[in-house]
Amino acid sequence: MSDAEIEPRKKVLIASANPLFAKGLQKVYGEKWGAESVDFNLAGSMEETLARLESWQPELVIVDYDDRTIHREAFLSHFIAGDRPMQVMLVSLQASGEVVVYDRRTLTPAQAEDWMGVPARPAHNPAKLKSRSGNMKHFLIAGTLVIVSTALISLLFFAVGLLPDQASTQAVTIDTLFNAHFVIIAFLFSLITVFVVYSAVVFRSKPGEKQEGAYFTGNTRLEVIWTVIPLVTVLGFSYWGAQNLAEIREEAAQPLNVRVVGYQWAWLFEYPDYGVTSTTLYLPVNKQALLSLTSRDVIHSFWVPEFRVKQDVLPGENLVKQLRVTPNKVGNYEVMCAELCGGAHAYMNSPVQVVSQAEFETWLSEQVNAVEADPAARGQKWAEINCTSCHTLDGASLVGPTWKGLYGSQVELEDGSTVTVDDAYLLESILDPNKLIHKGYPPNVMPATYGDLLTDEQIQDIIAFIQTVD
């Protein structure tokens, strides 16, 4: 712009909310053009500016382009609408003193585009360009560290071995998904940690330093990228997860049926096809077992870590749940209750033996043929199934009183009286455990349902067995 374009006594309107900006420009251009040849007028707001355009009719408008209270679109439409000669000068102090001049009569659509696009905030200054190449270097270093760290952590995971033995075909399937999770965990941990630690180490202020960080407020493209990529990933993972779930629930043609009964605080395994009941879960290897789980009292949960799968065991006849397991490795395992079930929850464990098909058959026939003639021996069997998870045989006090030396002894009751343990006392305590309360063992702990669960003969067998424990 040459000085000749400004005729004497031209009217110049300066629009800026910042009075310092306006005063400064007035001074600079007043000296440049000569104060006597120019009339200045200052407008501090959008409304004021538009009003002055109408009332005062300036030839030149100087606009502060760092002022974000100025509504550009409204200003532009106003600018092109009139036919009086007028020029607009855009001045940005922050974007390295950029100055752009537009003429109302010669404004092209491309210029209008530019006008709308002139950054309100500084974006492309030389300092920024310099830091961009520096940024690239930082990104490369951090990116490399992420890859190295991911590889190292994954290696560590697989070297240490995070999961117990695989002892079922379901475990093999599930572990493929586990391994994918481990790698993703290693990657995400490295990604964020490397960038955060890098920022903390490389970019941090020295003590006492008062410098501000680089100025950028966001990047929509980046945000979309790190929304869409995780979205696609989790949808993919969910789909895979559903496939994986379907695979572990595949039904074999002729599974071995086992009824699993949980109760406070022990397990019972019934083989309905053979009429056998056991306190150890015997399973033949490489044959799918269809477990039907039910509880006599509260919720329990069936978990053999080596099998991976878990299923809660619910009370209620209509709430029998099923679980399919195909053991693939001979060995001894343990089933444990994984749902807090009160009292001796911690001790609600039973052995699991995975054996060959031949051994399994042998065990079954032994069980079927074993009919004991001795009532105490029969009683021991019933007691192992029903009683000994709470009443020990070795003198230790668990949930209920020990049976060691119990028969014939004097027992102090909660009300202070004493009673001699005989057949009648034992029978009464089994049928109605809340009637005579053994001192130190609170009521309502032992179920009062044994009269229904056991036959009279079984109860007599148990009493016969208790007589022998000393």
Added chain:
Amino acid sequence: MKKIFSYDIVRGVIGQLIGTPIGFGLVAGIQALLGRPLNAEPAYVVGAVFGVLGFLIGLGAFSDWYHMVLGEEVHEPEEIQDPPGARRYWGLSFDHKVIGVQYGILSMVLLALGGTFALIFRTELAASGRQFLSFQLFNSLVGLHGMVLIASILMGIAAISNYVIPLLIGARDMAFPRLNALSFWVAVPASLVLVSSLALGGFETGWTGYAPLSIRGPMGIQLFFVGVWFVGWSSILGALNLIATIVRMRTPGMAMFNMPILAWSVLATSIMALTATQLIGLAFQMTLFERLLGMSFFDPAGGGNPILYQHLFWFYSHPAVYIFVLPGLGVISELLPVFVRKPLFGYRWIAMSSLGIALVGFLVWAHHMFAAGMEEYLRVPFMYSTLLVAVPTGVKFFSWTATMWQGKMRLQTPMYFLLGAISVFLVGGITGPMAGTVSTDLHITDSYYIVGHFHATMFGGYIFPVFAAIYYWFPKITGRRMSEKLGKWHFWLLYIGFMVTSFGQMRIGLLGMRRRIADYDAALGFDLPHMIITIAGYMVAVAVLLFFINLYHGARAGEPAKGNLWESRSPEWLAPSPMPVHNYDTPVVVVGEPYDYGLEGSKYVEVNQPVAPAAQAAD
């Protein structure tokens, strides 16, 4: 003697001590009139309810409303003069800053209590075999550890929200000051009731209170239910107040997308707390009725369904996790720009991610029940919705990382805790998807893996951020600073202690360690890991003890805080510390964006108030 009675809290406790026997006697009396033998359980329940009401009446929480009902004049909350000094924290006050500090004190008391419970059973678990806890006491402590700390967290987020939110948005107080006082004070007798469940034999269900186990067993569970029920009221009313405050009380000219980011998190949290808390209240109330009145909602023996309980329970208790962590994540987003001297990266995305988490958070509850025996097909849609949570959570992590990138990080104590929060919450976050895909969850559910994962989300999403917030705003509250040196000791002990605990728990969980067992088989080989976890647990305890010492010492003899000591753009730091009684003399004027650090000459707000003279001297 008379002086003691002038403390509202003393009158409240006396009210509770009177109310409880009245309630108990009422039921016992009716039973006696009917010629029945005493059944203590309903008497204790009614006694507990009467006790809570007695506390509130003794305190005077209902006085104003009572006078309003009678048509009498009451003072406007602004006209009431609180007693001077620390005394105002022991009485009924309508000032949001006082209530915020009161919430904070209650939160810290419950934190110490819940943490002590954990130390006790952690010691029991240091070696296999049974040491000194009975099964019943062990189970009670495990359950109370959970619920007492949940109450502590609810109080903690209410403390931050109450103290900070009105200051951040330039309000003079909360929208409903009287309701605000009630929401705090109802939690005090409720906490007493909750903890007194130990005196009635405790309970053996853990904090989840699953039926039908909760329907049998000791009656301590009833006080647990009543206590939580009233804490729920505190949470619901507080959330209502915060929503109204954020929506209606912002200073003129502050648009929603121009308000400090913490307000968005608190808004999202409050929407959840306002709409979900009823469900846990209902679940507990139904169990309470089932025990008292024999209504068979959940026990299959009477035709009920135990799965129904779990649906009701988790419909709150899963969103609750987000209720606990969203304010913490908001604190991270709020303070990070101050300490890295850079604008918050993607403000709108972070704001919307909070609402996104709140929305998706409502649709994932049944992932706690993959092994529970609900309809099997339901597990697949809940797997999809659960993994979706990763998307808005990821947005937060990426945005924080981008905020720190090329920032000029100032490593002061709050920044240490922010870094701790981000890295611990990262561990909690990335260990989550494994519990989201059904088949892997069947292995890890109800194991120590879940314990480790959950504690990482709580420490990263609440504990570390809340410590950052306290170090940051403590000078605003007291006019004094806490010790940076002690603060850094606090940080490192807590960070290392916690990481060891959490990784140790996840490790043995994957290998087969079950949750909530009082003893474990030595053959499993977990003795050494458990010993290490226990020692690390004590490290955490020592760290928190150092924090309490720092808090006490800082309040008594800390270095005076001068002006805008973090060089924040936020309005509260442009006003004097401690904050004047009615906050800002004239409305705060918004003139820019909240987080434009590094944009020369720009400001977020103008506060027309004499800042302490040292503000300039700090340069």
